[in-house]
Amino acid sequence: MTGTESTRFAFVALAGRPNVGKSTLLNRIVGEKLAITSSKPQSTLHVVRGILSDEQTQLVFVDPPGLFDPSNLLQSSMVATAEAALRDADLVLCLQPATEAADEPAALADIDKWLPDTRDRMATVLTKADLLGEGQRPSVAPATFLVSGITGEGVQELVDWCRRRAPEGPFLYDPDDLSSQNLRFFAAELVREAAFELLQQELPYATAVVVDEFREGTSPIYIRVILYVERTSQKGMLIGKNGDTIKALGQVARSKIETLVGEKVYLDLWVKVLAKWRTRPRALRMLGFSVSLKQKDSK
Ligand SMILES: Nc1nc2c(ncn2[C@@H]2O[C@H](COP(=O)(O)OP(=O)(O)O)[C@@H](O)[C@H]2O)c(=O)[nH]1
Ligand SMILES: [Mg+2]
The missing domain is CATH 3.30.300.20 (K homology (KH) domain)
Structure with a gap:
């Protein structure tokens, strides 16, 4: 970096229902298994943060517990934590399995329910692209990405979008850190x-x-x-x-x-x-x- 260029920094939150592939995507993005993944829903209890830095831009990906209707106090706490993470984020990635995507992804309706006023800092991410058959691949609209956390397909394009959309600002973490958690x-x-x-x-x-x-x-x-x-x-x-x-x-x-x-x-x-x-x-x-x-x- 030449010193005349300014740096960019963003908190990027992963939003979506349990099991859509948030944690798998976070691990793929940072290239390290930080967030635990499971086929059993609601296994994420705590927020996990993964950091991706290059010379110019630092992105902190935030994997909150999923959004769902809570039925006990622990679940209320999880949903409140997820809502706070989305509210505080500079960018929000709204995840939904590509195999379930309709014209208006349900994930978007979810976001409007949980957090109105998010759409201008949001991208739609259709996950599990590897599960689509040949004729099933949707044509994707602007700020929509088709990714697979398993094969890595589409992940680079998504990260590039986050880098471009990150606001100017100083790095909050050491560029060598993978996470802010110990x-x-x-x-x-x-x-x-x-x-x-x-x-x-x-x-x-x-x-x-x-x-x-x-x-x-x-x-x-x-x-x-x-x-x-x-x-x-x-x-x-x-x-x-x-x-x-x-x-x-x-x-x-x-x-x-x-x-x-x-x-x-x-x-x-x-x-x-x-x-x-x-x-x-x-x-x-x-x-x-x-x-x-x-x-x-x-x-
Ligand atoms: N085939 C396929 N499975 C995936 C993909 N991403 C996640 N999964 C699976 O979907 C389940 C839920 O994933 P996870 O990342 O834990 O979802 P989260 O609850 O949104 O964090 C796990 O069994 C994952 O292995 C993907 O890109 N392709
Ligand atoms: Mg998870």
Whole structure:
């Protein structure tokens, strides 16, 4: 950069219903597995931020929990977090699977419902392009992109659009940073991802993950994690017969964390009961969720 050129900076929020491919796209854009992905909807509880910098422009992609009609206090907190992320963003990418796209994508109707006045800073992104058959590919309107987070198709064009539309301004983060969040956060997320892979039905949704200790500088790195469930019966299920379930979970999670940190990890998992944590404001706050006073317990 020559110094006479000014830099650009933007927060770019990914909007859309659960399961449309927001997290997969974020990971593809930053080239690193930051956000956990799952075929089970509503696995994203926390906002994940991935940073993409070049000489001129820094883009911070924000992957919020999906937009949906909440039915308990945890879900209200997730939706409020998602709405705030969209409101604060400079650009909003409105995602919808290409296989479901009609003339007026439902995702746009969603955005108008959740956040009117967003359309002028928004692009429509039709995801999962790899699933379309030959004759099914839609002709795409301006500021509409057809992408696949799996193959990478269309992603560069989308990123270029974000760069062009980013407002002038200084970088907020070090150009070498991949995320504004720390390893502790990502370690907890990877334990949750393992939980979604291994546990059945309601159990992964009833499991909150907290990193209690992350001791770097030891070899292996020592990480103690507490998994909170809502009921004693869930604790039993999570531990499993002879501790088999928690042991398997620990193995899968440890290997994910080792890939992320590039070092050997000793993962110490503990299961505790925190009664009804998904519906109690104090429990949710203790677990790091923001719960406003306006949000009332619905159950
Ligand atoms: N075939 C295909 N599947 C995708 C694509 N993007 C996401 N998926 C799958 O769709 C599911 C939901 O993806 P995820 O990124 O977790 O969605 P999110 O809830 O919007 O964050 C997962 O099973 C992904 O593997 C894509 O581009 N192509
Ligand atoms: Mg997600």
